[in-house]
Amino acid sequence: MTDAAMPSSAADDPPRPSRLRVLARRLWRHRSFRLGAGIVAVIVILALAAPLITNGQPNAMSLRNRFAPPSAEFWFGADNFGRDIFTRVLYGARISLWIGFASAVLAAAGGALVGMASAWFRRLDGVIMRIMDALLAFPAILLAIGINAALGPQVSSVIIALASAYVPRMARIVRAAALVIRELDYVDAARVSGAGARRIIFRHILPNCLAPLLVSVTFVFAYAILAEAALSFLGIGPPPPQPSWGNIIAEGRDYSVEAWWIMLFPGLAISFAALGMNLLGDGLRDVLDPRLKVEA
Amino acid sequence: MPKLIAFRIAQAIPVMFIVAVLTFLLMHLLPGDPATIIAGDMADQEAIEQVRRDLGLDQPVLVQLWLWITNLVHGDFGRSLMLNQPVAEAVAERLPVTLSLTLVAFAITVPVGIFLGVIAAVWRDTWADSAVMMLALVGVSVPNFWIAILSVILFSVTLGWLPSAGYVPISTSFWGWLSSLIQPAVVLALFQIGYLARMTRSAMLEVLDQDYIRTARAKGVSPRVTIAKHAFRNTLMQVVTVSGYIFSLLIGGSVVIEQIFALPGIGRLLVQAIMARDYPVVQGTMLLLGFAFVFINIVIDLIYAYVDPRVRYD
Amino acid sequence: MLDVQNLSVDFRVDSGWIRSVNGVSFSLAPKASLGIVGESGSGKSVTALSILRLHAQRTTRMSGAIRFDGDDLLRLPERRLREMRGRDIAMIFQDPMHSLNPVLTIGDQIGETLRIHQGLDVAAATRQAVDLLDMVRIPDAARRIADFPHQLSGGMRQRVMIAMAIACRPRLLIADEPTTALDVTVQAQILDLLRDLREDIGMAVILISHDLGLVAEFAERVLVMYAGELVEDAPARTIFESPAHPYSEGLLRAIPSPDEDVHRLYAIPGRIPDPGNRPPGCNFAPRCELAQPACRASEPALEDVAPGHLVRCPVKLAAMEAAR
Numbered sequence: 001m002t003d004a005a006m007p008s009s010a011a012d013d014p015p016r017p018s019r020l021r022v023l024a025r026r027l028w029r030h031r032s033f034r035l036g037a038g039i040v041a042v043i044v045i046l047a048l049a050a051p052l053i054t055n056g057q058p059n060a061m062s063l064r065n066r067f068a069p070p071s072a073e074f075w076f077g078a079d080n081f082g083r084d085i086f087t088r089v090l091y092g093a094r095i096s097l098w099i100g101f102a103s104a105v106l107a108a109a110g111g112a113l114v115g116m117a118s119a120w121f122r123r124l125d126g127v128i129m130r131i132m133d134a135l136l137a138f139p140a141i142l143l144a145i146g147i148n149a150a151l152g153p154q155v156s157s158v159i160i161a162l163a164s165a166y167v168p169r170m171a172r173i174v175r176a177a178a179l180v181i182r183e184l185d186y187v188d189a190a191r192v193s194g195a196g197a198r199r200i201i202f203r204h205i206l207p208n209c210l211a212p213l214l215v216s217v218t219f220v221f222a223y224a225i226l227a228e229a230a231l232s233f234l235g236i237g238p239p240p241p242q243p244s245w246g247n248i249i250a251e252g253r254d255y256s257v258e259a260w261w262i263m264l265f266p267g268l269a270i271s272f273a274a275l276g277m278n279l280l281g282d283g284l285r286d287v288l289d290p291r292l293k294v295e296a
Numbered sequence: 297m298p299k300l301i302a303f304r305i306a307q308a309i310p311v312m313f314i315v316a317v318l319t320f321l322l323m324h325l326l327p328g329d330p331a332t333i334i335a336g337d338m339a340d341q342e343a344i345e346q347v348r349r350d351l352g353l354d355q356p357v358l359v360q361l362w363l364w365i366t367n368l369v370h371g372d373f374g375r376s377l378m379l380n381q382p383v384a385e386a387v388a389e390r391l392p393v394t395l396s397l398t399l400v401a402f403a404i405t406v407p408v409g410i411f412l413g414v415i416a417a418v419w420r421d422t423w424a425d426s427a428v429m430m431l432a433l434v435g436v437s438v439p440n441f442w443i444a445i446l447s448v449i450l451f452s453v454t455l456g457w458l459p460s461a462g463y464v465p466i467s468t469s470f471w472g473w474l475s476s477l478i479q480p481a482v483v484l485a486l487f488q489i490g491y492l493a494r495m496t497r498s499a500m501l502e503v504l505d506q507d508y509i510r511t512a513r514a515k516g517v518s519p520r521v522t523i524a525k526h527a528f529r530n531t532l533m534q535v536v537t538v539s540g541y542i543f544s545l546l547i548g549g550s551v552v553i554e555q556i557f558a559l560p561g562i563g564r565l566l567v568q569a570i571m572a573r574d575y576p577v578v579q580g581t582m583l584l585l586g587f588a589f590v591f592i593n594i595v596i597d598l599i600y601a602y603v604d605p606r607v608r609y610d
Numbered sequence: 611m612l613d614v615q616n617l618s619v620d621f622r623v624d625s626g627w628i629r630s631v632n633g634v635s636f637s638l639a640p641k642a643s644l645g646i647v648g649e650s651g652s653g654k655s656v657t658a659l660s661i662l663r664l665h666a667q668r669t670t671r672m673s674g675a676i677r678f679d680g681d682d683l684l685r686l687p688e689r690r691l692r693e694m695r696g697r698d699i700a701m702i703f704q705d706p707m708h709s710l711n712p713v714l715t716i717g718d719q720i721g722e723t724l725r726i727h728q729g730l731d732v733a734a735a736t737r738q739a740v741d742l743l744d745m746v747r748i749p750d751a752a753r754r755i756a757d758f759p760h761q762l763s764g765g766m767r768q769r770v771m772i773a774m775a776i777a778c779r780p781r782l783l784i785a786d787e788p789t790t791a792l793d794v795t796v797q798a799q800i801l802d803l804l805r806d807l808r809e810d811i812g813m814a815v816i817l818i819s820h821d822l823g824l825v826a827e828f829a830e831r832v833l834v835m836y837a838g839e840l841v842e843d844a845p846a847r848t849i850f851e852s853p854a855h856p857y858s859e860g861l862l863r864a865i866p867s868p869d870e871d872v873h874r875l876y877a878i879p880g881r882i883p884d885p886g887n888r889p890p891g892c893n894f895a896p897r898c899e900l901a902q903p904a905c906r907a908s909e910p911a912l913e914d915v916a917p918g919h920l921v922r923c924p925v926k927l928a929a930m931e932a933a934r
Contacts, residue, residue: 130310130311130314131314133311133314133590134311134312134314134315134318134586135318136589137311137315137544137585137586137587137589137590137593138315138544138582138585138586138589139544139545139547139548139549139551139585140548141548141549141551141552142547142548142551142566142582142585145551145566145567145570146322146570146578146582147322149570149571150322222436222437226437226439229439229441229442230439230440230441230552233439233441233552234551234552234555234567235571236570236571246439249439249441249442249445253445256445256448256449257449257453260449263442263445264446267438267439267442267445267446270438270439270442271434271437271438271439271442272437274436274437274438274439275433275434275437278433278436278437279433282433421668506708507703507705507708507709508708508709508710508711508712510664510703510709511703511709511710511711511771511774512711512722513662513664513695514662514664514695514696514700514701514703515695515696515700515722515723515726515774516692516693516694516695516696516697516723516726516727517722517726518692518726525714526711526714529713529714530711530712530713533713604713605712605713605758605760606712606758606760609757609758609760609761
């Protein structure tokens with residue numbers, strides 16, 4: 001006589017860790033992500049701890065120490081006014097990182113709004129996308145220069161200018177992701193069962209747009225840091241004497257041969273910050289993007 | 297195909313219109329009164345008002361917009377306030393400079409970027425891949441103006457090989473022209489090379505994953521031919537779509553580079569005009585750039601449509 | 611001609627290596643036709659791809675031997691294997707849309723095989739390609755030769771793939787699910803084509819499919835695979851009329867028949883096990899009606915139940931012995 005076989009059931013499978021845990025673990029294993037996160041963490045910590053590490057006076061002049069080369073007293077040397085470059089770079093970090101962060105997040109928020117609206121409301125789609133195309137016809141930095149010039153030299157205007165310049169790109173990315181979800185059958189199923197537009201957008205579409213959005217935020221952060229430096233360098237960024245990385249380079253440009261340290265260190269700072277962000281973004285993209293295949 | 301061309305152009309017209317309106321609006325957000333600036337410090341209220349009337353700035357905004365657009369259609373881009381010359385003329389004088397810079401930079405970016413990307417993809421996960429990707433990463437992370445300064449210190453001041461500033465028109469001397477552009481062009485191209493290398497690598501990896509590559513292997517096609525013929529052509533198509541963006545990045549970067557190397561191009565003109573609140577020049581230049589991009593994108597779309605048999609033979 | 615001995619294929623994943631195919635052995639005589647059947651995940655495609663070593667080198671490990679005319683394909687230097695690919699052994703794949711290069715004409719792609727293996731120039735290769743298109747029954751071949759894959763229908767694309775494969779008159783053609791992506795009406799045409807070509811050219815064919823009915827009709831012998839292992843090896847007739855392995859029986863029962871009055875389509879209960887998570891003992895035991903405690907304790911071996919008929923089920927074996 002034979003026994004009836006017991007079919008194996010899902011309950012016998014070992015418990016699966018939550019999706020978030022799995023992603024987090026993969027992220028941590030990813031070399032680029034770790035490196036990028038490390039670099040960014042170091043810079044952020046240094047920036048935040050600036051008042052503790054330095055004497056807290058980025059603008060303190062000391063004519064006695066004009067053009068002091070890097071030494072034990074002035075780690076990064078001193079500029080034409082005798083100001084300590086190390087302190088200025090650290091304080092500059094606070095401004096430049098803040099601008100980068102705020103621009104990226106604002107651009108993401110604006111882009112997400114526009115992109116999802118465009119994907120959901122078919123009738124608006126054409127108009128919105130034409131406007132986005134028009135904005136995309138300008139290089140981001142030109143738009144930023146224009147808007148910034150219109151609003152005046154302040155930190156907030158730089159943020160608004162950079163954010164506006166990157167909104168069209170974010171909108172495009174979000175719209176593409178949202179369109180994919182929207183076409184899926186389960187959205188139709190949800191609609192048929194009476195779910196309202198708002199519920200569908202928030203529960204189904206938004207989570208799936210989060211991944212590409214997050215990846216874009218890191219890359220825009222990197223661009224924004226570079227763009228802000230360029231704007232400051234051109235003289236239309238945060239006004240002196242407030243130090244921003246681009247400012248310091250601009251000020252040091254005239255002395256670049258004799259006092260090379262003035263423009264070397266802020267440049268290195270910008271490079272590392274952008275590098276860290278790019279590495280972070282690479283890691284995020286490698287881990288999140290392939291997982292982004294929506295489970296049907 | 298001709299239908300596609302017509303369709304693309306038709307699509308571009310509303311975009312160009314919006315570009316024009318946006319450019320106009322942007323300038324009217326600028327604080328600072330051009331009339332006052334033009335009239336000068338010594339002028340009294342009456343003189344300022346006169347200047348304002350001359351420039352048509354006393355009209356309501358919508359009327360100004362209308363006048364501006366109708367002028368545009370007639371090819372009249374207005375007159376520069378600071379240069380006292382028609383905008384079109386000012387731009388035309390500087391166009392060759394920016395064009396030279398951008399084209400030389402583009403000519404450097406494309407082959408180098410694609411080459412690096414292909415190498416990284418084909419020798420995936422080897423030291424070659426890591427080296428290329430690190431280079432590319434550095435390229436997109438360093439500020440181009442900073443590298444420009446460093447480069448000038450090295451190549452112009454220390455070694456004296458290249459000029460540190462100034463533009464030599466090609467009509468004067470070919471080598472002079474080239475040597476005045478090499479440094480700026482290479483520095484300008486760095487970011488784009490990094491971007492293109494990364495993009496090409498991921499595009500090629502995607503292509504190498506495709507079924508038709510497996511078919512080629514199953515037929516006994518050698519690895520070299522598989523890459524060069526089967527994979528590369530498909531990768532190239534994806535790269536074409538991104539070249540418009542690369543061009544736009546180049547122009548954006550040229551604004552700063554022209555400043556550093558004192559190249560009298562459009563980018564430099566634009567920055568000067570913004571500082572001086574020279575509305576006509578800013579409007580005209582940004583408009584021109586906007587139109588140029590719309591046009592470039594159309595051209596690129598058409599090139600792609602021609603190159604991709606799926607679109608061409610539909 | 612082809613002798614697969616104890617082939618095992620492992621794939622590298624994050625946590626280590628996973629065995630996808632385990633100890634598969636079979637042989638194929640010249641001009642014979644063999645079918646390999648199994649669900650997705652059974653390892654049938656992996657086995658087929660192994661013959662031409664088409665797996666990604668870095669992440670695949672193969673052991674055992676695959677002898678073709680005496681040479682072990684698994685140990686042959688890459689260059690020699692490349693000479694054989696397309697010339698002595700050819701393969702066609704499941705999805706013709708994605709298996710053809712979208713930017714090259716079909717004339718170019720078919721001619722490529724001829725240019726590589728027979729050294730023909732472009733013009734001669736193209737001429738022969740037109741003849742090949744005729745052979746695979748594509749109408750208006752001379753004009754079609756300059757077409758791109760997207761301009762052809764699914765059935766025609768598969769014919770193009772077949773043309774590419776038979777260009778050098780290979781001794782063995784491996785067809786991996788050639789009809790799965792096609793309409794039912796086209797399926798029959800393609801199989802007829804394969805049958806006729808096999809006779810004309812005198813080549814052996816391995817047909818891989820999840821459809822037992824299809825395979826049993828086409829092939830002389832059938833291999834049934836489950837969870838990476840061979841579970842039955844029998845002449846097609848036998849599989850169809852009296853399959854020995856419970857899995858084969860299940861597959862047979864799952865084929866809907868037009869003259870049965872069914873209320874519910876039969877499906878084998880349960881799911882194929884995860885490659886990383888195979889059950890102890892017999893792979894099929896969790897889903898098997900005949901399973902006994904011994905089945906879960908030790909892994910069954912492939913044994914003769916009759917000449918030319920192997921089965922991996924000691925329970926069934928014992929039952930059939932007793933019946934004699």
